[in-house]
Amino acid sequence: MIEVEDLQIYFRQKKQKLFSFNTEYLKAVDHVSFTIKRGETFGLVGESGSGKSTVGKGILRYYNLTGGNITFDGTEIGYQKEKELLPIRKKMQSIFQDPYASLDPSHTVKDIICEPMEIHKLYDKSERKERACELLEMVGMNKNDILRYPHEFSGGQRQRISIARALSINPQFILCDEPISALDVSLQAQIVHLLEGLQDKLGLTYLFISHQLQMVQQICDNIGVMFLGNLVELSDADDLYKNPLHPYTKMLLSSMLEADPGVRCLEDDIPEYKVMTRVKQGCKFSNRCPYANSRCKEEVPKLKEVAKGHYVACFQYEG
């Protein structure tokens, strides 16, 4: 359904010199390729700054691409103009991390849910209101809440309103950018349940971005692991957790804390803490990697298939 090919998104950074025209670029996303199949949940994990949100927003074309291309449902959307994008925008929506910041405080719930329908000129006024009620019930809220304001709701309820807004124009694809990170543990499970239920009912496709590995493992079919702008491992969820290949994935998985006092995660020796700078050349993980050798410092490893459906970008698994 969605094909991301060699995606590059660079941000220009100002250099602090007077009369200097050399601009530096921050490579937020560098040569990332993957495909999302219809009806699946694709997860992207990584630490903050790894470019996972940028990839997501790049797919929705909130950013202009520096290179590469994106194909959505057979149409290339990488470099289309805003006007040409509008019909495609109708098929994709997003849910953001912070339910407090992503809802306009001066709009009622009805305004919020109806806005996408107004932009895409769907339905007439009374139908929109009817649909807003319907959507609220679909996300497990009361339709009498329709004239209230966002501040009257808790975080979990606001996230439900965000979901209702995203669903209002019947999208096929929803970008979930850390939809549960700002919520309490108890609410996370609920929102995930809701998203899963809606997927079954409406046949949605999700791109699920998160740094909470446990949650991603629960709900995703395929997972990509990102590190400083590169996709370092790509696999189906079970395989990734049972058999992680890239040293970075292993590190991420080992820093999960088991909610079980019987499993001791913090007993071993304290690893040394170093300040990490971005690597200019070679594999970006090479300064943290325990297996790094001279080759890693010079060449950038490419994503290669090592087992069926399991891709990894590391020289350890080559030849």
Next chain:
Amino acid sequence: MNHLLSVKDLEVSFYKESKEIRAVKGVNFHIEEGEIYGIVGESGSGKSVATKSILRLGPDNCKIKNGEILFEGDNILEKNNRELRKIRGNEISIIFQDSLTSLNPVYTIGDKLVELIRRNQKISKSDAKKRAIELLDIVGIADSKSHLKSYPHELSGGMRQRVMIAMAISSNPKIIIADEPTTALDVTIQKQILYLLKDLQKKLHTSIILITHDLGVVAQMCSRIAVMCAGYIVEEGTTEDIFYHPSHPYTKALIASVPKAGRTLERFIEKTITEEENENLCPFFSRCSYAIEKCRLALPDNYLENDKHSVRCYVRGEKLGE
């Protein structure tokens, strides 16, 4: 009664437009020397308010209505500001969740640390600087000398949290209150900070009160846990008791909502803000699936499951399975 710190019947309320909002409704707990005590609960359960009240750090409209807080036998609530200042940062210190907003952006790390050290100990500026470098070394900041001149925004989130910890341990406090110290951090950094806290606790023999909503963190760090719900401690016990024999339905639901491989997620009933809850009933009553007729009438007392495990519920323990 030789607890390092004991909190008895603490009640804290907020006043807003002449309306009283009861945040903490009679909380009892105590901290032993050298232990890590965890407090878990949803946001709004009063866990932060209860612990900030130990240092009387609440905002202006917050009032401690009742109770006593005994630190080494003295009641903190009866102290005046001057006596209180000797305890704050000196005997009991605190680490906040958001390190960027809790560090003053116009001071360098060095300024801040030197000021703090000189306030609590009578030493010269250069000695204080040496101590500051030493502290940064302890918390694992490489190149500590040059980092004294850094401003908070120049450091990463993990490093800022290390600076916060350095400030907290600067005068060898007996208790450190860590209010969600790792919530804003990445998983990999979270693990490093937790390692550091645990290591410091072992080396300096400090007690730590760890407030979090991450059950993974408490399971790995704490020896005893209190579960808070809407201003009450609904269950308290050793980590093993809480995780292996949870007795309160709320604790059970919390543990079941942690994702785990090969297990489906439990649905957790969301609390609605609008619903007027009866203040005098069990805080979990409206969401509880085990509620009985008795729950509708009065707030349950604390029952002891064993000498360290108490629970505030009528229907408790093994009966929940039926």
